[in-house]
Amino acid sequence: PAPINRAAAGEIPDGRPPCERGYYAPVLQWAIFYGPIWALIIIVTAIMASVYASVRKLEKKNERYTVSQSSSKSKADSAKKSRMVAKQGLWYLLPFYLTWIFPVVTEITELVTANYYDPMVILVSFFLPFQGFLNFIIYMRPRFIKYRKQHQSWSIFYIIYRTLRKSLCCFAED
Numbered sequence: 001p002a003p004i005n006r007a008a009a010g011e012i013p014d015g016r017p018p019c020e021r022g023y024y025a026p027v028l029q030w031a032i033f034y035g036p037i038w039a040l041i042i043i044v045t046a047i048m049a050s051v052y053a054s055v056r057k058l059e060k061k062n063e064r065y066t067v068s069q070s071s072s073k074s075k076a077d078s079a080k081k082s083r084m085v086a087k088q089g090l091w092y093l094l095p096f097y098l099t100w101i102f103p104v105v106t107e108i109t110e111l112v113t114a115n116y117y118d119p120m121v122i123l124v125s126f127f128l129p130f131q132g133f134l135n136f137i138i139y140m141r142p143r144f145i146k147y148r149k150q151h152q153s154w155s156i157f158y159i160i161y162r163t164l165r166k167s168l169c170c171f172a173e174d
Contacts, residue, residue, distance in 0.1 A: 026111070034107060037100055044096065048089040056082040091141060095134035099127045140167055 059082050102123040110116055144163045151159065 034104060037104065041097070041100065044093060048093055052082060052086045052089060055085045088142065091138045095131050095138060098134065099131040102127055143167065
């Protein structure tokens with residue numbers, strides 16, 4: 001049998017496929033793995049934009065019921081919720097984008113140049129498992145902001161401690 005490196009390079013002399021998955025392995029990789037990832041990137045971005053648009057539309061409808069409709073402060077306050085929704089939505093998308101940009105760029109680079117670059121492989125190896133931790137931080141962000149507003153005299157470290165304690169240990173609010 002041919003050495004593994006010759007098989008991976010497609011240099012097997014007897015006409016066998018260069019890989020146990022066959023000649024179409026790269027096509028299948030994009031169709032089954034990277035295709036759904038790109039579809040999800042588009043779908044979650046559209047969903048977040050739709051959520052923001054719905055909240056903004058509701059705020060505009062409610063503007064007519066505010067007491068001081070002519071004041072510019074009132075209009076700024078009315079858009080406050082939609083800005084908060086947009087900001088939190090972007091925070092939810094950021095770990096997803098940050099995690100999957102490196103594998104996709106690595107695969108496109110490998111497809112075009114037939115080379116893997118070590119820094120990109122390191123970034124892929126770091127961010128793929130790190131996505132869960134990033135999501136955890138983003139989900140804790142609203143509670144952290146709430147504690148920070150309620151207890152401005154507390155240190156950042158104590159607020160982080162309280163946020164984690166409340167989130168992970170199920171203690172009652174005090």
